[in-house]
Amino acid sequence: MTGEVSGYDAVAEARSVRNVLDIHWSRICSRLQTEVGEVEYRTWLKQISIGPVDGDEITLHLPTRFLRDWVRTQYGDRLSALWNAELPAIRRVELQVGRPDPVADPAVAPGDEAPADAAPVAGAVDERVAEARSELSRHDLAAPLDPRFTFDTFVVGKPNEFAYACARRVAERPSSPGFNPLFLYGGVGLGKTHLMHAIGSELTRGGKVSVAYMSAEKFMYRFIAAIRSQSTMEFKEQLRSVDVLMIDDLQFLIGKDNTQEEFFHTFNALVDAGRQIIVSADKSPSDLSGLEDRLRTRLGCGMVADIHATTFELRISILESKAAASGVPVPAKVLEFLAHKITSNVRELEGALNRLIAHANLFGRPVTLEATQDVLHDILKAHDRRVTIEEIQRKVAEHWNIRLTDMSSARRARAVARPRQVAMYLAKQLTSRSLPEIGRKFGNRDHTTVMHAVARVTELMERDTAFAEDVELLRRMLES
Numbered sequence: 177m178t179g180e181v182s183g184y185d186a187v188a189e190a191r192s193v194r195n196v197l198d199i200h201w202s203r204i205c206s207r208l209q210t211e212v213g214e215v216e217y218r219t220w221l222k223q224i225s226i227g228p229v230d231g232d233e234i235t236l237h238l239p240t241r242f243l244r245d246w247v248r249t250q251y252g253d254r255l256s257a258l259w260n261a262e263l264p265a266i267r268r269v270e271l272q273v274g275r276p277d278p279v280a281d282p283a284v285a286p287g288d289e290a291p292a293d294a295a296p297v298a299g300a301v302d303e304r305v306a307e308a309r310s311e312l313s314r315h316d317l318a319a320p321l322d323p324r325f326t327f328d329t330f331v332v333g334k335p336n337e338f339a340y341a342c343a344r345r346v347a348e349r350p351s352s353p354g355f356n357p358l359f360l361y362g363g364v365g366l367g368k369t370h371l372m373h374a375i376g377s378e379l380t381r382g383g384k385v386s387v388a389y390m391s392a393e394k395f396m397y398r399f400i401a402a403i404r405s406q407s408t409m410e411f412k413e414q415l416r417s418v419d420v421l422m423i424d425d426l427q428f429l430i431g432k433d434n435t436q437e438e439f440f441h442t443f444n445a446l447v448d449a450g451r452q453i454i455v456s457a458d459k460s461p462s463d464l465s466g467l468e469d470r471l472r473t474r475l476g477c478g479m480v481a482d483i484h485a486t487t488f489e490l491r492i493s494i495l496e497s498k499a500a501a502s503g504v505p506v507p508a509k510v511l512e513f514l515a516h517k518i519t520s521n522v523r524e525l526e527g528a529l530n531r532l533i534a535h536a537n538l539f540g541r542p543v544t545l546e547a548t549q550d551v552l553h554d555i556l557k558a559h560d561r562r563v564t565i566e567e568i569q570r571k572v573a574e575h576w577n578i579r580l581t582d583m584s585s586a587r588r589a590r591a592v593a594r595p596r597q598v599a600m601y602l603a604k605q606l607t608s609r610s611l612p613e614i615g616r617k618f619g620n621r622d623h624t625t626v627m628h629a630v631a632r633v634t635e636l637m638e639r640d641t642a643f644a645e646d647v648e649l650l651r652r653m654l655e656s
């Protein structure tokens with residue numbers, strides 16, 4: 177290397193190295209995800225960003241010291257081994273706190289005029305790009321089932337009991353009339369994937385039923401790969417030979433017309449042959465605008481079951497069950513604190529508890545409320561910031577087209593009182609405010625009025641699906 181590399185070449189080369197590193201990193205991530213499970217992956221490893229390569233060392237960044245230390249002790253060796261297996265030129269992994277320099281290319285150490293260090297790595301990896309890409313397209317038809325997602329580990333409560341019962345029923349008697357397809361829907365991180373895997377595990381236990389589980393994204397990816405490699409017939413045959421096909425996060429197919437078309441035909445072929453289809457999405461079939469009408473109609477033809485946002489009671493039960501499984505004693509006070517603070521979804525709740533437990537294990541200290549506030553300060557801050565009562569009042573007023581002042585007025589006409597009750601309900605669900613505090617924000621009402629509003633809205637949501645969907649929609653808009 178003479179150093180006679182033009183600025184353009186250097187940048188282009190650095191970019192190419194970066195692309196290559198990205199490809200390898202995404203492969204390492206999916207391997208880690210399978211090895212450690214989704215929750216652990218999201219809690220610890222997802223926050224890693226890749227930094228520069230310097231000689232035989234790659235730097236990885238984590239946002240806090242605690243995370244960096246934890247990842248170093250628990251996964252340091254594994255990360256080095258995985259990088260080395262991907263790229264033999266890399267022998268060491270350095271973990272640092274902070275973010276990679278946004279202006280510098282991760283593959284180029286800051287200050288390098290020409291990417292002299294990067295060049296050998298580029299050389300070593302260039303020939304592997306094609307290999308990496310072709311291997312990506314050689315993935316199995318379906319993703320493996322996570323053995324932790326079973327019916328036994330799924331905690332049932334009011335918000336998910338219907339979906340749970342439907343899932344159980346399909347696992348016992350697949351392809352029953354009225355239950356095919358089974359369409360599970362609900363917000364992010366509420367247990368749709370867990371239920372799908374539980375059905376899959378139950379069905380494959382005897383070894384007689386073949387189950388294919390994949391995300392809609394993977395379905396599309398596989399379909400495109402099949403078109404490119406002119407193997408669509410094999411792809412179709414493979415799919416149509418399974419007894420149960422499960423497609424997760426179907427909303428991903430919105431706007432992907434050709435993949436939708438392919439899915440529609442696969443769907444019909446399987447249902448006509450008496451096979452079971454299970455689909456999950458973030459909305460009900462009728463609300464998945466952007467999916468073809470005929471597909472939406474067919475998706476809604478079997479059993480449609482929604483998973484509602486968690487209640488405080490369900491969050492407590494989930495935390496109790498997960499804490500008990502960990503073997504680390506977590507005081508009830510801490511569980512209540514978490515259930516009050518982290519209301520968004522089970523994934524985040526579980527992630528917070530995992531971090532707490534890991535911290536206790538690492539330092540051999542008992543879990544206390546003070547330690548919880550300290551260890552989870554970043555998560556708790558994000559949740560505190562999440563929604564204010566004023567925002568809730570504004571959104572609800574807009575939704576039902578009433579004046580904002582009516583949120584605190586004394587008017588009792590139903591057109592005003594009902595939205596006000598919904599706003600109180602959402603304030604209880606989405607903020608950590610107490611009942612008296614909420615009451616004060618609604619024209620100095622008493623805490624029993626808020627309690628009544630919460631009970632009334634809960635009851636109405638159970639009886640009236642359209643109303644429940646309105647409230648769910650508002651909740652999601654406020655959380656996003």
Ligand SMILES: Nc1ncnc2c1ncn2[C@@H]1O[C@H](COP(=O)(O)OP(=O)(O)OP(=O)(O)O)[C@@H](O)[C@H]1O
Pocket residue numbers: 214215325329330331332336362363364365366367368369370371425458494522523526
């Ligand atoms: N009722 C429950 N009992 C025990 N664990 C749960 C429950 N609901 C969700 N979880 C856990 O929460 C995490 C997220 O759940 P899951 O991945 O199934 O959510 P999802 O609804 O599929 O989310 P997404 O929309 O992001 O795909 C998983 O670890 C899962 O085990």
